Structure formats: C-alpha cells, structure tokens
Amino acid sequence: xxxHIKIDEILSSYKDRSDLIPILQRLQEKMGWxxxxxxxxxxxxxxxxxxxxxxxxxxxxxxxxxxxGKNLIKVCHGxxxxxxxxxxxxxxxxxxxxxxxDEPTDDGLFSLERIACLGCxxxxxxxxxNKKCYGKLEPNKIQKVIKDYK
Amino acid sequence: MITLNIDGKEIEIExxxxxxEATEKAGANVPTLCYDKRLAPFGACRICLVELEGTRxxxxxxxxxxxxxxxxxxxxxPALIKAxxxxxxxxxxxxxxxxxxxxxxxxxxxxxxxxEYGLSENRFKKDMSNLxxxxxxPLIERNLNRCILCGKxxxxxxxxxxxxxxxFVNRGMKAKIGTDFDRSLDCEFCGQxxxxxxxxxxxxxxxxxxxxxxxxxxxxxICPYCNVGCNLTARSRDGRILKIDAKExxxxxxxxxVKGHFGFDYIYAEDRLTQPLIKNNGKLIPSSWDExxxxxxxxxxxxxxxxxxxxxxxxxxxxxxTAKEFMNNLLEGHIACAEGLEHLSALSETGxxxxxxxxxxxxxxxxxxxxxxxxxxxxGIAINYAVKRKEANLIVISPIKIKESKLAKDELLIAPxxxxxxxxxxxxxxxxxxxxxxxxxxxxxxxxxxxxxxVTRYTEEGSGxxxxxxxxxxxxxxxxxNPCIILSSPTPxxxxxxxxxxxxKGKTRLHLLGKRSNEVGAFDxxxxxxxxxxxxxxxxxxxxxxxxxxxxxNKEFIVxxxxxxxxxxxxxxxxxxxxxxxxxxxxxxNFEGRIQQTDTASNPPCGxxxxxxxxxxxxxxxxxxxxxxxxxxxxxxxxxxxxxTQAKDIKISSDYPLRQSRFHSGKISQxxxxxxxxxx
Numbered sequence: 001x002x003x004h005i006k007i008d009e010i011l012s013s014y015k016d017r018s019d020l021i022p023i024l025q026r027l028q029e030k031m032g033w034x035x036x037x038x039x040x041x042x043x044x045x046x047x048x049x050x051x052x053x054x055x056x057x058x059x060x061x062x063x064x065x066x067x068x069g070k071n072l073i074k075v076c077h078g079x080x081x082x083x084x085x086x087x088x089x090x091x092x093x094x095x096x097x098x099x100x101x102d103e104p105t106d107d108g109l110f111s112l113e114r115i116a117c118l119g120c121x122x123x124x125x126x127x128x129x130n131k132k133c134y135g136k137l138e139p140n141k142i143q144k145v146i147k148d149y150k
Numbered sequence: 151m152i153t154l155n156i157d158g159k160e161i162e163i164e165x166x167x168x169x170x171e172a173t174e175k176a177g178a179n180v181p182t183l184c185y186d187k188r189l190a191p192f193g194a195c196r197i198c199l200v201e202l203e204g205t206r207x208x209x210x211x212x213x214x215x216x217x218x219x220x221x222x223x224x225x226x227x228p229a230l231i232k233a234x235x236x237x238x239x240x241x242x243x244x245x246x247x248x249x250x251x252x253x254x255x256x257x258x259x260x261x262x263x264x265x266e267y268g269l270s271e272n273r274f275k276k277d278m279s280n281l282x283x284x285x286x287x288p289l290i291e292r293n294l295n296r297c298i299l300c301g302k303x304x305x306x307x308x309x310x311x312x313x314x315x316x317x318f319v320n321r322g323m324k325a326k327i328g329t330d331f332d333r334s335l336d337c338e339f340c341g342q343x344x345x346x347x348x349x350x351x352x353x354x355x356x357x358x359x360x361x362x363x364x365x366x367x368x369x370x371x372i373c374p375y376c377n378v379g380c381n382l383t384a385r386s387r388d389g390r391i392l393k394i395d396a397k398e399x400x401x402x403x404x405x406x407x408v409k410g411h412f413g414f415d416y417i418y419a420e421d422r423l424t425q426p427l428i429k430n431n432g433k434l435i436p437s438s439w440d441e442x443x444x445x446x447x448x449x450x451x452x453x454x455x456x457x458x459x460x461x462x463x464x465x466x467x468x469x470x471x472t473a474k475e476f477m478n479n480l481l482e483g484h485i486a487c488a489e490g491l492e493h494l495s496a497l498s499e500t501g502x503x504x505x506x507x508x509x510x511x512x513x514x515x516x517x518x519x520x521x522x523x524x525x526x527x528x529x530g531i532a533i534n535y536a537v538k539r540k541e542a543n544l545i546v547i548s549p550i551k552i553k554e555s556k557l558a559k560d561e562l563l564i565a566p567x568x569x570x571x572x573x574x575x576x577x578x579x580x581x582x583x584x585x586x587x588x589x590x591x592x593x594x595x596x597x598x599x600x601x602x603x604x605v606t607r608y609t610e611e612g613s614g615x616x617x618x619x620x621x622x623x624x625x626x627x628x629x630x631x632n633p634c635i636i637l638s639s640p641t642p643x644x645x646x647x648x649x650x651x652x653x654x655k656g657k658t659r660l661h662l663l664g665k666r667s668n669e670v671g672a673f674d675x676x677x678x679x680x681x682x683x684x685x686x687x688x689x690x691x692x693x694x695x696x697x698x699x700x701x702x703x704n705k706e707f708i709v710x711x712x713x714x715x716x717x718x719x720x721x722x723x724x725x726x727x728x729x730x731x732x733x734x735x736x737x738x739x740n741f742e743g744r745i746q747q748t749d750t751a752s753n754p755p756c757g758x759x760x761x762x763x764x765x766x767x768x769x770x771x772x773x774x775x776x777x778x779x780x781x782x783x784x785x786x787x788x789x790x791x792x793x794x795t796q797a798k799d800i801k802i803s804s805d806y807p808l809r810q811s812r813f814h815s816g817k818i819s820q821x822x823x824x825x826x827x828x829x830x
Contacts, residue, residue, distance in 0.1 A: 036331055047556040049314035051304075054330035058319045065331070 006030060007038060011045040020048065024057055033064040069104035069111035071149045073129050078117030080124035089125050090114075092139035096146060109149065154221040169212035169223055170198055178225040181234065181263055183348050184300035185213040188404060189309055194300050197237050197263065200225050209233060235267050241298050243274050245349065252296065254350030256363035260298060261349075281326065287335035288827045289355050289412050290344060294326050297351040303327060303343035310405065312534040312557065313337050327351075338523060339828045341411040345395055345404070356412060356824055357393040366392065372738045372748040373410035374464065374731040375819070377664040378402065378507065378528045379740025380410050384732065389753030390418070391732065401507050401740060407527035412824035414732060417752060419821040421714050423727035424757040434715075434725060439759070439767075442724050447771050449689065449707045449723075450481055457483040457707075458687035461676075462694030463491070463666040464818075466736025467745065469761045470668070470675045471779040473693060476765050480772055481691075484683035487672045488695030494670065495678035496642035497662060500649030501595075501790040504670065505634055505661035506742040511535050515630030517545045517623075519569055519648075520638035521552035526663040526741075529636065530554065543626050547572055560623045565614035569640075570795060572613035572620070573647040578605040579624040580654055590656035597792035601650055604794040628655065638663040646793040658787035663741050665816075667731065671739035692718060693761050694728065696817075711761055716817065727758040730818075734760040737779075 010026050013019065023042070028034055034057060043050045057063040075090050093112065097105050104111040118126055123135025127145075134145050153162050154169075156176040163172045168191060173180045183195035193214035200212045203222035209230070212223075224230070241260065249255040284292035301318065304327055308314040315337035319328040329335065344352045366385040371394075373380040381400025385393045391414050396406035426442035427434040450457060459477050461470050470487075477485040497504070510516060510532040522530035530553070536542035537557045546558040549566040564572050580586055581602055591598050613620075627633055633655060635648045640662070649660055664670070684690070684697065689707040696718040702708060710722040719725045731738075733754040737745050754760070759767075769776050819825050 039330055049308075049317070050330035051317035051319070051328065052308075052314050054328070055317035055319045059321045 004041065007041050008045065011042065014046050017046075017048065020046070020053065020056055021060075024053075024063060028063060032068045033066060035065075035067075066102060067104060067108075070109050071111075071129055073110055073112050073127055074115040074118065075112060076115050076118040076124070076126045076128070078121060078124070080121035081117075081126055084124040086125040088139050089127065089137050089142065092142045093127070093146075096142050110146075152217060152219040154217050154219065154223060156223045157225055163217060167217050169200060169210070169215050169217050169221070172217045173200065173212060173223065173225050180212055180225050181266070182213060183259055183263070183298065184302060186302060186306070186346060189302065189305045192301055192305065195237070195241075195298065197234055199230060199233055199237075201227055201230055231267065234263075235269060238264055238267055238269055239272050239274055242269065242272050243276050244279055244295075245298060246278055246295055248296075251359075252350040253353045253357055253359070253363075254347070258350060259348035284334055289339050289408075289824055290335055290341060291353050291355050291358065292327075292335075293351055293353070294328075295351075296349050297327055298349055299325060299327070300348060301327070302346045302348065303352055306342050306346050307337070309538060310531055310534060311338065311340055311342060312530075312538070312553075316343070338527065339408040339412065340406060340527060341408065342396070342404075342406060344411075345406070354393055354412070356415070360392045361387045369749040369751040370397065370747070371732060371751050372667065372740075372746050373406075374667055375407075375409040375413060376526045377667050377669050377738075377741045378526050379667065379738055379742075379744065379746050380406055380528055381746070382406065382410055384414070384749075384751030386751055391752045400746075401742070401744065402528050402531075405528040405531045408828065409819060409822075409825060410528075412828075413819055413822040414752075415824055416818040416821040417713075417730040417732050419714065421821075422755050422758070423713065423715060423719075423725065424755045425727060426757075427715075427725040429723045434720065434722075442726060443768055443771055446709055446724060446768055450768075451772070453481075453689040453707060455482045456687055457481045457689040457691060458683045459483060459485040459691040460488040460681070460684070460693065460695040460697070461485065461672065463487050463489050463664075463669045463672040464694060464731060465668060465672070465761055466731065466734065466748070467668065467671040467675065467739060468736045468779040469693075469765070470672050472762055472765045472769075472776050474675055475776045476769055479776075480769060480774055483687065483689075484679070485676065486679040486681045486683070487669075487676050488692070489666060489669070491669060491673045491676075491678040492642040493637075493640050493645045493662065493664075494673040496645040496793075497649065497660060499791060500646060500653070500660075500793060501788060502649050502652060502658055502660045503787045504741060504743045505636075505659035506744075507532050509632070509659065510634055510636065510661060512540070513542055513630075513632045513634045514540070515543045515545070515627055515633040517547065517627060517633065517635045517651075518554055518558075519547050519636065519640070519644070520663075521548065521554065522636070522638060522663070523553040525638045525665055529638075529661075529663055533557070533636070543630065545623050545626060547623075560619065560626060562613075562615045562619055562623060565612075568613040569644050570647050572615060573644075573651050574605045574796070575613055575615070575620050576624045576627070577601070577647075577651055577654060578607075579620055580628060581606060583624070583628075585624070585628040586654040587656035591653065595653050595790040595792060597794070601792040601794045604796070627651075633657060634659070634661050636661040636663065639665050643795045646795045649790070650792045650794070653790040653792060658790065661741070667740075668738045670741060670743055671737070671745070674739060674743075692722070711764055714817070714821065726764055727755070728764065729754040729758045729760045733758075734762070736762070 039053055042053050097110050099105050099112050125137050126135045151162050156173055159176050161172050161176045180198050182198045184192050191214040193211045196211055198212045199209045201224040202210050281294040304317050316327050344354050365387050369384045371382050371384045373382055380402040381397040383395045383397050384391050394414050396404050398404045425436050428437045461473050474485055477483050513536055537544050543559040544557050545560045546555050547562045549564055555561050690705055691709045693711045696716055702721045708722040709724045710719040711726040711728045712719050713730055732751050735750050737747050739745050
C-alpha cells in the first residue's frame with residue numbers, strides 16, 4: 001500500500017525509543033492525524049507495544065487521534081485575545097463553518113482547535129489558518145477570511 | 151556494606167539497597183502500594199514516606215531512595231502518619247468504596263491501609279471518575295474506576311512478561327491505564343497483572359462473584375501443565391478450586407502463565423469419568439469398583455508376564471514408582487512411559503546434568519532454540535529478566551520470528567529443521583578459532599577428537615545462515631562467562647549436539663524444558679524404555695495414556711485409567727476413573743530435577759480414585775503390599791561425552807514452520823474453557 005511506503009520511509013530512521021516522538025511528529029505532519037493502522041505500523045516496525053506508543057502519544061497535546069480537516073484553524077485563547085473578545089470570534093467561526101467540538105466540517109475542509117497563545121498578542125484577537133495569521137479580527141470579518149480557503 | 155539507623159536500630163545492609171529494603175531488614179512496617187521487589191522502583195504512590203533526619207525536605211519515599219551510610223531514618227511519627235493519611239485521602243477521592251461487591255476485598259492493600267490508618271471520612275470531595283468497565287476482554291476484567299495508578303500492571307507486563315499490553319495513557323487528571331485506542335486485551339493472559347494489582351481494578355473473571363476471599367482454603371500445589379514446576383496456591387471453597395495465585399517463593403518467584411493461572415478448570419470438564427466402566431457385548435457399562443477390580447485380578451493373573459503398561463508423564467513420582475513395582479513384582483510385564491523420553495536419555499549419554507531456572511536469570515549469554523512463550527512461559531520470564539535487567543546477550547536460533555526475537559542480540563533465522571546443522575557450524579567455528587576450553591576437555595571429557603573431525607567438515611552454509619552471523623554468535627557464546635542453552639522438548643540428536651557445544655565451553659548443565667509436568671520424574675524412575683512390547687503384549691494397562699487404534703487391535707484385555715473417555719478408553723475392556731494432579735497429593739520432579747510436593751486442592755469427582763489407590767488396591771487384592779516410593783538421587787556431572795551427530799535428512803511437512811499458538815493443544819488444555827476462550 002502506498003501509505004505504508006510513506007510511513008516506512010519515516011520509520012526507517014527509528015533506532016531506539018528516544019526516536020519515537022520525532023517519528024510521531026513527522027507522521028502526523030504527513031498524515032494529518034495518527035490513526036490505528038499508522039500506530040500498528042509503528043508497532044510492527046519498532047517492536048514497541050501499541051499501548052506504549054499510544055501512551056506516549058496521548059501524553060502530548062500536539063498529537064491528534066481523529067481525522068482533521070484540510071485546513072486547521074487555530075483559535076488563540078491567550079489573555080490578550082480573551083480580553084479582546086475571541087469567544088465571539090470562535091462562535092462566529094463555528095456558526096459559519098458548522099463545526100462541533102473537535103470534529104472536522106462535513107466537507108472535510110476545516111477543523112478547529114483552541115490554542116493557549118499564538119504569541120502575537122499585538123494582533124489580538126487572532127486566529128491562524130495553516131501557517132498564516134489573521135489579526136485584529138471582528139466577527140463580521142470571518143466570512144471574508146474563510147473565503148480564501150473554500 | 152553500609153550502616154544506618156532505623157527507628158533507633160543499627161542496620162547493616164549492602165551497597166545500593168534502598169531505605170525500604172533496610173526497613174524490612176529492621177522489621178519496621180512501612181506501607182507500600184506501588185512497590186514490588188520484582189520490579190524496578192517507581193515511587194508513584196508516596197505511601198512509603200519515611201522521615202530522614204538532617205535533610206531539608208525531611209519526608210522521602212523509601213522505595214526509591216538508596217540507603218547511605220550513617221542515615222537516621224524514622225518509619226513512624228505523628229507527622230508521618232498525618233502525611234500518609236492525607237495520601238490515602240487523596241487516593242480515595244477517586245477510589246469508590248464498593249468493597250462489598252469487590253472481589254479483592256479482604257486482600258486489598260488499600261482497604262487494609264484505610265483500615266489501619268482509620269480513615270472514616272474524606273476532606274476532599276470530587277465526583278468520582280466514571281470510566282467504562284472493560285467486560286469484553288477474556289479472563290481479565292478491568293474496572294479502571296478502582297485503579298489507583300500505581301502502574302504495577304503496566305510494569306509487570308513490560309518488565310517481567312515483556313508484552314507491555316497496557317500502559318499509562320493520557321495525562322494529569324485524565325491519566326489511566328489503557329491499551330491503544332481502548333481496545334480490549336489481546337495478550338498472553340498470564341494474569342500476573344491480576345495478582346500484582348493492589349486493589350480490585352484487575353480481577354479474574356473466573357472468580358467473579360464466586361466467593362469472598364476469607365472463605366477460601368489455600369493449598370500449595372505444583373502446576374499440572376509444563377515441567378517448569380511453578381509453585382502455586384490453589385484457593386478453593388467447598389472442595390472446588392475457584393482461583394489460583396502464584397506463590398512468591400519457589401522456582402517461579404511469583405511468575406505464572408495462562409495455563410497455570412486459569413487452566414485449572416479442565417478438572418471440572420463435563421465429560422470427566424465418575425465410575426468404572428466394563429465392556430459388555432461391545433458396550434461400556436457402568437459398574438462398581440469391586441467388579442472392575444475382580445475382573446482385572448482374574449484377567450491379569452491369567453495373562454501374567456504378557457501384560458504391558460504405559461504411564462503418563464503427568465503422574466506423580468509415587469504413582470509411577472508404584473506402577474513400576476506392580477509390574478515388576480506382580481504382573482512380570484513391561485512398563486514404559488507413554489511419551490518418549492529419548493531427549494533425557496540423550497542427556498545422560500552426554501554426561502551433563504539438568505540446568506536450573508536461576509542460572510538462566512544469572513546467565514550472561516543465552517542461546518534459545520524454542521519459543522518459550524508457547525511451551526514454558528515462566529522460563530521465558532527468566533530470559534526477559536536476564537536480558538532486560540542483567541543485560542545478558544540473547545541468541546535466538548529459530549526458523550521463524552518468535553516473541554523473544556526482539557530481545558535478541560543475535561538472531562539466526564535458520565532453514566526449517568536445521569538446528570543440529572547450525573550448532574555443528576558454530577562448533578566448527580569455535581574449534582577453527584581454537585576457542586574451546588582445552589583444559590576442561592582434556593580433564594573431564596571423552597570423544598573430542600571424533601567430534602573435531604566431524605564438525606570441521608562443515609564448510610557449507612547448510613543451515614541457511616551466513617558465515618559472519620555464525621562467527622558473531624560463536625564469539626558471543628565463547629566470550630561469555632555463564633552461557634546457557636535452552637531447549638524445549640527437543641529431539642535426542644539436538645540434545646547431543648547442544649551438549650557438545652556446552653562441553654566445548656566447559657559447561658556442564660543443559661536447560662532442557664518439557665511439556666509434561668513429571669517427565670523428569672518418569673525418566674528417573676523408569677528410564678527411557680523401549681515401547682516395542684506393546685505390539686506383542688496380550689494385555690494392556692494404560693494409565694493416562696493413549697495409543698493409536700491399530701495398536702489396540704487383537705488385544706485380549708485392555709484397562710485404561712484416565713480422566714476422560716478418550717478414544718483409547720472407548721476401546722478398552724475396563725475403564726477406570728482416575729483423579730487429576732490437582733486432586734491428589736504427591737511429588738513432581740521439575741525440569742531442574744527438583745522434587746516438589748503438591749497437595750490435594752480440589753475434591754475429586756465422586757467415584758474417582760487416584761492411580762496410586764487403584765494400583766495399590768489391585769495389588770492388595772492380588773495379595774501383595776507395594777513398597778513406598780523412595781527419593782532418587784540427583785544426577786551430578788562426572789564426565790562429559792562428546793557425541794558427534796549429524797543432521798539427518800529432514801522431511802518438512804507442509805504446515806511447517808508451525809504457527810505460533812498460545813498453548814499446546816493437549817488432552818487437558820482443550821478441556822479448559824478458560825484456555826479455549828483465549829486461544830481462539
């Protein structure tokens with residue numbers, strides 16, 4: 001299978017258990033999220049048990065175990081953003097895209113994630129779509145921002 | 151050695167020991183929850199806090215802190231008791247007090263501690279976690295709401311069993327013990343996690359709601375399955391075994407496998423025989439013991455000298471000895487063990503003695519020829535210990551990848567059936583490099599020259615392994631101090647070559663594991679006798695053993711004593727209901743040659759007799775009292791013999807290499823519902 005070859009390429013750099021986290025990071029980058037077959041493949045290739053790998057992965061907030069939309073929207077909930085009313089922005093986003101919780105949208109284009117701080121508080125309230133930041137947002141600007149990704 | 155003061159007592163203990171070990175030596179009672187002497191120190195529960203004089207923090211967990219010279223330790227004080235009470239209160243935030251319906255109640259460490267520290271209410275209030283209970287996994291029920299996160303199950307699964315089926319998942323308040331994606335368990339089901347769990351988070355499904363632990367009667371038994379001879383505690387109520395726990399003393403040191411732990415229910419199989427059967431007009435009719443005995447006495451007296459007997463290697467030493475005396479003195483016929491013991495006689499030919507389990511643990515180079523997780527899992531634990539704790543080198547020689555492969559330093563994947571060839575190739579390499587222990591060979595062995603001549607002829611890669619790999623394995627083996635070679639139910643030729651390999655290194659013990667609980671005992675008493683008499687005998691007395699139907703044709707009188715109506719038994723003239731090894735007293739000799747006592751743990755089915763009773767009663771009817779069993783001396787190494795052996799042409803059947811399975815599918819394991827449940 002093609003995805004096997006892709007994974008095996010990444011897994012070939014595994015030497016001992018200290019390589020596990022970098023490998024998980026690269027796999028998630030490639031696949032978007034960590035699925036059961038991916039974890040099983042790591043298990044086969046590294047000799048670590050499934051529970052151990054899952055235990056390491058679930059310890060960190062950065063790893064996802066559910067499919068993710070094509071574009072990941074990170075909504076900053078840092079102090080500055082909170083004060084400037086990011087809750088309203090998130091509400092508007094959720095309404096616009098019809099997303100619930102951490103599930104992706106029905107068309108698979110977007111998923112939403114709450115982030116502690118993006119580190120550009122001068123732009124508050126701020127969201128980040130993939131690798132691009134959008135600052136000084138207001139609920140009525142959301143539609144325009146999203147449009148580029150549809 | 152270092153000296154420290156514990157509660158005013160001066161204690162001397164070796165370097166590297168922890169404070170907890172020192173307090174144990176001092177006789178102080180320090181409570182623990184997450185500590186187990188078989189596992190690496192973890193320090194999760196903090197209940198083992200002690201006070202250290204002269205330190206800033208004052209309280210320190212004793213299970214993870216090494217003892218140092220001149221330390222002054224107090225194991226109890228009002229402040230300590232207060233601290234421990236707080237820890238218990240914090241544990242109880244998330245631990246439901248459902249002790250009245252918990253199977254662990256009565257032997258729960260947390261329950262005992264809460265009682266000891268007199269906690270009746272909790273200052274901290276929070277909603278209990280409400281995780282789903284895992285009812286789906288076979289044999290083991292996991293109620294994570296009762297879990298106190300000591301991590302013992304995850305650690306024993308990883309460190310001792312080398313499976314790591316469960317692990318800590320998530321973080322902080324959400325942390326729990328789980329499998330990947332919360333699937334149900336699919337492991338070896340050794341159940342050691344149940345034994346080690348300090349609370350009732352992990353319980354045996356076989357024991358669920360069966361009894362309260364204080365109603366149980368404990369009996370020390372020897373595992374009836376393989377010949378590692380694990381020491382177990384059978385816990386029964388009203389003469390019925392409800393659960394079996396591993397004993398911390400004994401060969402296994404707390405280790406146990408699925409067969410010993412859960413496989414005891416074969417004695418409660420529905421098709422157990424409960425009364426003697428006598429063949430009448432081609433049909434087996436229930437009868438009384440007297441009728442059966444009388445018939446046997448008259449027939450046996452008629453056929454004197456022409457009766458052959460086969461005994462199962464699962465009988466006790468006493469039974470096998472009595473059977474032998476019975477045959478020698480009364481029937482004047484032949485007796486042999488039902489299963490071939492050629493590998494044990496091959497071992498005595500080589501002059502080697504039997505290896506012990508603790509030698510595997512202390513070995514620095516282990517050569518393994520069989521997957522032990524299948525046949526002798528508790529011996530596998532010793533290998534894990536040696537490799538993971540003591541950094542021993544493991545050389546796995548097998549035609550297929552086995553469980554132990556991932557621990558191996560060197561893995562030699564041989565062509566199927568080429569075990570003998572590869573040992574010959576390794577020996578050739580050793581002799582070519584002149585690595586052998588010549589002084590030992592000159593002093594204590596015979597036959598080195600013919601061996602040398604034979605093995606040095608090996609130049610081709612007949613085993614399918616490259617020269618470099620063989621050289622590297624040979625070097626690992628030769629450079630080690632205490633190597634051991636582990637075989638499980640091998641062919642006699644494999645024993646001979648493995649013996650030669652050990653003698654080259656000046657070693658005198660071979661680790662020879664078997665599948666049946668008393669193989670070594672049967673060999674010690676009977677030796678490896680030829681079974682050719684079966685075809686010429688006119689009468690047969692088969693104890694717990696089976697023969698192909700052809701061998702039973704044209705016999706005048708066949709008696710079978712067994713637990714079940716096997717195919718062989720249904721061809722017999724008299725069938726006697728025997729008792730299983732869990733239902734009788736006696737001794738078994740394990741693979742080390744250690745004679746161990748087993749006790750009656752379960753009441754036999756009404757009407758069944760042990761084979762010892764059966765034979766002695768017939769003997770009495772025939773007017774003879776049989777002598778009592780005397781212990782047989784252990785064989786010690788005197789002189790080693792090199793036995794040059796060549797691989798014979800091996801026919802490989804189409805289903806080779808064999809699929810790895812969890813159990814051998816014998817007569818008794820197939821009747822255990824518990825084992826059948828997990829072998830699917």
